[in-house]
Amino acid sequence: MKSAVRVQLSFMMFLEFFIWGAWFVTLGTFVLKNLHASDTEVGVAFLTQSIGAVIAPFIVGIIADRFVSAQIILGIIHLIGAALLWVMSGQTDFATFYPILLWYMVLYMPTLALVNSISFRQMKDPSKEFSFIRVFGTVGWIIAGLLIGWLKWEKSNTLELTFKMAAIASLLLGLFSFTLPKTPPAKKGTQISVREILGLDAIRMLKNRSYLLFFLASVAICIPLAFYYNFTNPFLNEIGMDAAAGKQSMGQMSEFLFMLVMPLFFSRLGVKKMLALGMLAWVIRYTLFANGNVDSNYWMLIVGILLHGICYDFFFVTGQIYTDKVAGEEFKSSAQGFVTLATYGVGMLIGFLISGPIVNAYKTSATAHDWHSIWLIPAGIAAVVLVLFMLFFKDNNK
Template sequence: MSIKLRLTFMSFLQFFVWGAWLITVGNYWFGTKHWSGEQFGAIFSTLGLSSIVMPALTGIIADKWINAEKLYGLLHILSGLALLYIPQVDNPITFYYVIFAAMICYMPTISLSNSVAYTILKNNQFDVVKVFPPIRVWGTIGFIAAMWLTNLTGNKASFNMFYIAAFAAFALGFYSFTLPKCPPQKLISENASIVEKLGLNAFKLFGTYKMALFFIFSMFLGGALQLTNMYGDVYLSEFAGIPEYADSFVVKYSTIIMSISQISETLFILAIPFFLKRFGIKQVMLISMFAWVLRFGLFAYGNPTDGLWMIIMSCIVYGMAFDFFNISGSLFVETTTDSKIRSSAQGLFMMMSNGFGAFFGGLISGIVIDEFFTKDGIRNWHDIWLSFAGYALVIAILFAVMFKHKHNPEEVVNVGH
């Protein structure tokens, strides 16, 4: 099997593990277990908590002590064990700790999978910039495939979703031990301070008004990044409670409808260079923020019959909302920070958006929905989505007014180099 094919298989399974349960866990939580919304928000906050510290720690371990592909495999096997245990859990508190254990092991594998792929491609004389993107796209395809499998096998509200994810995690874990060796690079100096080792020296960027503003907005928008992953499938499935929609395609195949969002991601990635060159980084980030307003607003007014086009359009818009912010934000960091702390700065961007942002977004959204939008176990989805849309709109307007950045077409020319 060729190197590219082997890495493609790794990428496919990496996100298959996640896609098997991430979008549908809300159906299991609310529909099967009938647990509270406030506690559900805490479940998704584990993604953020795990993203704050674990990638940096596992990066240090892979840089100094253990082959990256072996650490990668070990983490997947451990996350698989946690996922395997979830169906035995009978209360939400224990569920939180078990899923937290799974995420502590899983979240750092996202960055480790990139490191492993980069190292193997470079060692085999491949052009990483040219070869890696088509390999990474198969990760999104794996995520979609898992969503479809979970839905079509009738497991979108069943504990079997965790067995599917665990099996894939074990398969990937053992498979990774067969990959070409990625020995420790030992790039971190023995005399480096703990601050440097953890990549925390990038925090000095908060001393610059423009960078501080960027990271703060990254955190606030990061609070919105997982909201539709948390609640989208539950929202569509709960149309079953309205007689005229109970037997609709949307209710039966809600996960497949939601997968349009991931399909959209793969398409909008291809459009990013054009938008960046034409509009610049700030405008593309603004487009992303207003796309989030549309994402939530369309959900608020959609339904499975005459409003189906709004649900589908919301899923299409998701690709623009998610990709445009992550990639243009990453490019902003790449083009405005010193090369000595660039990797740390990229880690800080991810920490603020997918770490602190996702943590607070998950936690607070659960509390708000339970407190203000749920009565007698019935959630008012129209107002929930409108409140999320209002949140995204306020962030977009403040960002447009406060964040100053001059468009430089040359920034785009150097993407990936």
Template structure:
């Protein structure tokens, strides 16, 4: 389906080659999309916990980081029934971003500078409305990009890295607003701890809505095609779970997003408790490292292959949480160098995200038959941004609450224990992945891909980036 598509399917244009101008246009699209996300997703926890004054700030935080996963679960329903069949991808993108801008603009407009406890439900509903509009665009931008580039392994990381740059700029702008603009700023002095941050999101979302209308035309991939109810709902790719390695990859992706939810929801507060000033700014170092590793991905593909790229990304999550647990206040490595270890854990985000999640998008693109690629990408979004992050947000809220003593300003969290649990979970997931993931195409799968005109990956040339899930021949 178009939403989380990664490639052209029947009815979409063939890749146009990916010249410099086209790559630049797609890069601007990615920059604006992730600027929208980064301008509120990191700093919302700081607003709720330190700026809202709400009595149940912890509970509101848990739900604020649950609305996006819920929206990600619902997104394939809309995309499978509507977007893939009736509208061009770039036009759906424009409409959704405009509606999302309206929802975000309503947050500071309705709540005002001093929200009350009675405002929490409306606040969460507005975040949910924005997320319902935003989450489908994660797949739509992939659809537009993959439909117009000819070499995904080399060209998509270049396009996608500008998304990371957009997240960095958005989060730093919000975090450093007071330093750069002071009390004279048009949203007040402390953007990161106030409702004014949502104005930034609204303006950026509206800008992307306008820009989307200038993107290359990408017709609906399933227009006029017969389909089953499963196709309409975007779940036709579930049949691919009969392939053990694809099932292992999908399940591992969803499971890994459970501890990832803790990083997004609680790392900002953890850095604050650990003595970091401007936690949002320090968190952006993770996205800065993401840029470097994104640029290195084409070279890593050629030397490691899919399986070991995925394993490296999962291993980085284990190391990150081990560093957080050990260097936290009261941990075994707590001391003069603790901040450096914590910051190292943040910087690992480049490997954590790029080597697992971006590699996973490319793996799904190459593994699925042409007629199922869009639905396979949508299923990946469902499992990761939906089910995994939703379970993680809820479980991590319970975990942090179980290891917290006191209330309000007197609350003390046992961070070493809190971070130890996701470290263990990620290590178990990694071990099972290495044991079960083989990704060898069966004769039937090769025949199916050959019938659809796809490369079967056998035998791969020496420069092939491990299409079969292992390093290419001569590089094992």
């Protein structure tokens, strides 16, 4: 790959995830404090991610794969997204904010696949080249969180500025996208198959008992995962952590470091132990959150955040590799689409629906919650999934 193209793709990834990290981490706090909404409405707000994840395959599979070049539709989406983000920053009640957020996520979620597609088409060996491009996305997310913490927008209750910052970055990426390498439709003129778009051709993989158990565990573990995305930032701000969004970016730093050492762990531990360690990390993280505070147990909060690298890389990245191995050549693409639809679509959708009412049920006053009891619930769910997985899963695929 030419150096100029590598720089272009890296900057594209940086902006793609800077935009998301600029407002998504603090969304729960914004909904509660700026829009004066309920805990249940926080869950409803995050639910837009799952709706976007379900619709994304249609946009990518029908439009980008068959009619419009990927870099063109990426640019158009981010220009529209910039306008929606700016409008969102000015909303003062949830009823008007939610429809705009929903439209934005329906548009944004497909861009995650588009930036990957644009990158892969420029590479001779994506297995070796992609990680060095994708890591700039993690850097973008980290810098967005550090900026929010440094500017003290959470403390000053000016989180509407996060949407304006994201809007400016989205405008920049929208314009920059038109200069990216041409990525014409890969399946232009071919017949559209809904089964192929949703990855449903890979459903026959569930006949493999081991993969079926992994698949069910993936859906189930995404339920407690939703608690982390929904309520970690409101939790940390409520208990008085300074620059909470900035501290949360340490989770992405951890993700970056564990990504580098994953090949070493994978070769020594294998699929089952890697997946189990990922699930165990969720149990430990939520237990630490349940008992952590900003005084004597501050370290528990920091360790809980730092566990993100194991939580995400050991389970989700290992799961993607395992899915690729089981699928074989015939179903590689559809299998990844299928498991993504199940986890970020179905699993997290369930988590987003139940997390809000649960948190609301443990409200102790207008602005306070019994976080100890709240965090033990996703810890318990993750623990049950882990035990069942260890008892029944066998990696029979050599």
